[in-house]
Amino acid sequence: MSQNIDASQNLSSVDGTAAGIQDARVAVGKLADRARSASRVLARADRNWKDRALLAIAASLDTHRASVIKANAKDIAAGKANGTSDALLDRLKLNDKRVDALIAALEELAGLPDPVGTVLRGQTLPNGLRLRQVHVPMGVIGAIYEARPNVTVDIAGLALKSGNAVLLRGGSAAAHSNVALLALIRDALESVGLPADAVASVDAWGRDGADAMMGARGQIDVLIPRGGRELIQRVVTTASVPVIETGEGNVHIYLDESADASMAVPILLNAKTQRPSVCNTVETLLLNANAKASGEVLAALHKAGVRLHVDARAKALAGSTPTIDAQESDWDTEYMDLDLAVAVVDDLGGAIKHIRRHSTGHTEAILTNDLSHAERFIAEVDSAAVIVNASTRFTDGGQLGLGAEVGISTQKMHARGPMGLRELTTTKWIVQGDGHVRS
Amino acid sequence: MSQNIDASQNLSSVDGTAAGIQDARVAVGKLADRARSASRVLARADRNWKDRALLAIAASLDTHRASVIKANAKDIAAGKANGTSDALLDRLKLNDKRVDALIAALEELAGLPDPVGTVLRGQTLPNGLRLRQVHVPMGVIGAIYEARPNVTVDIAGLALKSGNAVLLRGGSAAAHSNVALLALIRDALESVGLPADAVASVDAWGRDGADAMMGARGQIDVLIPRGGRELIQRVVTTASVPVIETGEGNVHIYLDESADASMAVPILLNAKTQRPSVCNTVETLLLNANAKASGEVLAALHKAGVRLHVDARAKALAGSTPTIDAQESDWDTEYMDLDLAVAVVDDLGGAIKHIRRHSTGHTEAILTNDLSHAERFIAEVDSAAVIVNASTRFTDGGQLGLGAEVGISTQKMHARGPMGLRELTTTKWIVQGDGHVRS
Structure with missing residues (x-):
């Protein structure tokens, strides 16, 4: 060479x-x-x-x-x-x-x-x-x-x-x-x-x-x-050259009132601990105030080595599980490490409001057994990927069946979400006539 | 109100x-x-x-x-x-x-x-x-x-x-x-x-x-x-907000050796005189040195009131048709009026070279009866719309069946060519599982 x-x-x-x-x-x-x-x-x-x-x-x-x-x-x-x-x-x-x-x-x-x-x-x-x-x-x-x-x-x-x-x-x-x-x-x-x-x-x-x-x-x-x-x-x-923005994922999971611990615990562990340093790892957990799975989820995360940065209400739900008091900045932090911000919201509307304020538009997930809640979350959360009852780690070109990817676009122009080969192309209109003129 | x-x-x-x-x-x-x-x-x-x-x-x-x-x-x-x-x-x-x-x-x-x-x-x-x-x-x-x-x-x-x-x-x-x-x-x-x-x-x-x-x-x-x-x-x-660029059309038509005057004349008249002030009107005509239709096309354009800004070789092809000597700047001018720059090129390669240098990437057309020339023009001209044997006036959302349009995008990001309703949307990935975690 x-x-x-x-x-x-x-x-x-x-x-x-x-x-x-x-x-x-x-x-x-x-x-x-x-x-x-x-x-x-x-x-x-x-x-x-x-x-x-x-x-x-x-x-x-x-x-x-x-x-x-x-x-x-x-x-x-x-x-x-x-x-x-x-x-x-x-x-x-x-x-x-x-x-x-x-x-x-x-x-x-x-x-x-x-x-x-x-x-x-x-x-x-x-x-x-x-x-x-x-x-x-x-x-x-x-x-x-x-x-x-x-x-x-x-x-x-x-x-x-x-x-x-x-x-x-x-x-x-x-x-x-x-x-x-x-x-x-x-x-x-x-x-x-x-x-x-x-x-x-x-x-x-x-x-x-x-x-x-x-x-x-x-x-x-x-x-x-x-x-x-x-x-x-x-x-x-x-840049004056057009840019496709990739990256930042301040990813949220909302644990709805109706979600079972048997589904929530494995998803949270996967989303936070499988590969904490990547953009599709969860960074904030939003707990419905009445979510039955809260205590079990927090205990499992702690046991897996996750440091829980909690607001006052989440601290109460954590019970004997050790926690760290969250600062205002925690809601906007992409830790990319075994840290998780945890806040309690009154209801689905509160979760959507929190997400609108703090999301980077990468990936958000809802864990729920309530169909109308799933539908509302899908309709109202404005992110590149909206996930129901699965790990946020699926926001990935390979996982979603697109093959290799350049990155995850968090903008709305041109490409949004995993950017595969198709997203590296533009289009051209080809018009063929036989002497056509416009009338 | x-x-x-x-x-x-x-x-x-x-x-x-x-x-x-x-x-x-x-x-x-x-x-x-x-x-x-x-x-x-x-x-x-x-x-x-x-x-x-x-x-x-x-x-x-x-x-x-x-x-x-x-x-x-x-x-x-x-x-x-x-x-x-x-x-x-x-x-x-x-x-x-x-x-x-x-x-x-x-x-x-x-x-x-x-x-x-x-x-x-x-x-x-x-x-x-x-x-x-x-x-x-x-x-x-x-x-x-x-x-x-x-x-x-x-x-x-x-x-x-x-x-x-x-x-x-x-x-x-x-x-x-x-x-x-x-x-x-x-x-x-x-x-x-x-x-x-x-x-x-x-x-x-x-x-x-x-x-x-x-x-x-x-x-x-x-x-x-x-x-x-x-x-x-x-x-x-x-702008730091993402921009979709619309507009400028320094549009070319290449008249190939093989094109008939019976097709070329109506298309050129339509492309230049139907509505000279819009972006899909032709601004430069490239004549193959041996194009049989050249003289007839130039005479018809002149008769329709078009001022012909010609290079030396095009002047010779114009014969008795009155012309204006082109300046270097004419090749980059979007007249938006009854003016047309006219240059002679040796062959299709010369036309593509001229277009690469002066096109704004809006619309270019070839008039030809040669299939391989049509195919090469389609493949090598890098514009939002490439047209064979039809008027450049067709680059328009309504004409191309897209319905109403916001404008013609001359960039490669997000939307290229006529921007209809679909081009004013982005996409969202919706992922639904039953407790799926990534393995």
């Missing part, structure tokens, strides 16, 4: 100080133009060709796993030297098992249907005009994310399969890993006759590179930030 | 100087909150209820047409005093015939299916989870437009039918007309038991009102600017 390693970023300028924002704009503009040219090849590549590229990347990851893990070790060492937290180091880490997971994900992606060319609507009008609204690639996607090198492979794979070129800004903490992964991806593209420029990185220009991407209106079609609140807010508020 | 006329804007502050941007932010924030509450009622209103509101507005327009036309006369008089151009005065004008058209549009809208509640995808997963992705209203839409009072009624109607509340900024030139129309719309809403706050105007805060809307992130779900280039660019580059 020598050619693209040579052509890849000069690590000495990864911190973004070597080049100013003007230089970054020019350089990123050139990368975007080359990505645009590459995108035109990809847009016309058939599924078979794109799948061969995905499998070539997977094979190369397998072949070069030692050098990828070695590059990653440099990032880990640098992170340790910088005093990076264990949680962040864990996200940064690549090992054999994680490389296997990346390979498996690429192979799974190759097995998914191609969204490009599928017809959304079509008809022949009374005047004989033939119409089709067809899914086509966006063109050039920009991805801005943090120190997770696996995202480099995930996003590149999703972009390729949906026929898009992609510019990546992966964060300096994973710089060595990303250089190795990028070179391998670009070589694999060339090995199947696709242009390497379909996947490129702006990491050499550091934060200036990210800023240049945000301003590359007309050159980048859509920006997808993936990461923490601060990153996403910065992109959303400063 | 006294109550809402009283409650409507104080015209003395329409110029935006009376209140600062801070005051505007507070006031617009309050209007948006009231619109949010109203949107929750609308989101649950069934089609019948919304259609009754549309018909009540139509009936009220009919009843109060004299007072609406009288209010409009004040705007026209003010416009004349300000030296407003005849073209703008014509757009501003309301008369009996135009009021009739607004009434007819509302009645037609009432006849369209309701997008809310339609299921985009749905399935039961192997584990028994029931999934539906359902169209739901956006919530609160913001519309910023220029001196066309008919847009006030159009946008309010489209927003209502799609279950959304809407904040309007209609421009000071149409202030009196808009106050009269708004009062009538709000009264009609109340007459059928829907909240008047579902349709409100920020015109009382002038440009500050528009600026406040652009910054009302989280309170307004989407902004739709309608108007000239300057307006749209200002909204797109300054």
